[in-house]
Amino acid sequence: MFEDRMKTSAIPERVYALCQAIKSRTMQESDLRELLEPSNLGGSTKYFGTVRDAAKQLGLISVKEGDVSLAVDSKCVSSYDSMREYIVGNIDTISEGLFFDVSKEYISMNEQVFKFKGVSEAALVEHMSKVIGKPVYEDDMRAWRFWATYLGLGNLHDMLLLPNMYTYLKAVLTVCNLKKNEEYTFTDFVAAIKPYAEIGLSDIDGNKKINLAMSSGLRALHDEGIIQLSHKLDSGDMWFLYEAELHPIKSTVTHVTVRR
DSSP, rough: OOOOSSOOTTTHHHHHHHHTTTTSSSSEHHHHHHHHHOOOGGGGGOHHHHHHHHHHHHHHHHEETTTEESSOOOGGSHHHHHHHHHHHGGGGTTTTTTTHHHHHHHHHHHHGGSSSTTTTTTHHHHHHHHHHHHHOHHHHHHHHHHHHHHHTTTTEETTTEEOOOOHHHHHHHHHHHBBTTTTEEEEHHHHHHHHHHHHHHOOOOOOBBOOHHHHHHHHHHOOOOOTEOOOTTTSSSEEEEETTTTTSSSSEEEEEEEEE
């Protein structure tokens, strides 16, 4: 799912359900398959294998000699939010795969994504293949949108993902241990979140310009009072959010304070 071909059958809800089934016990793979994919229902779609593989690639489960067990503390899968926080906190486990590459490119496209009606549109799929240097197919992009939405890279509108990393960044703040009510330079803030937010920071260059998805997420966190963005005129450490004329933080930021 995350390494090469992305599968529409391996959706976050099924991965979560698998983790719930083995949260307090180890199960034989055959029994787990029957629980999640009951044969008496007569369904023709077989998805257990892709869901198991996705959970394994994320480091959530362990499969040994036909036994499937949880590979993390049960509190890491106690809710959809906690599972997201675990994945974000260990995002490097999938940083070499197709999902990560597609995500980085989609985020770096900024407003260019609005030219397309959906993430699986042929022109966008072709663009992805060309830019990242790996084959990307329409089904890959259909599967990608489920996990991109769940992890919080944007908001799904019809078939298009609108770039906004609010939910993802909220998870990052939970795992990166920045001190509350302490003011950080924006440079130090970026350094602190980068191990978990590289997926949205890979396109930053010497101009210190932040892409649309990250900028929208940071502004949403600011509006909610989770962080406070500020621009101190006497600071030479200036960064630039994606321009938003109607927002109090139009572009330039120099400091961040985590409020809650």
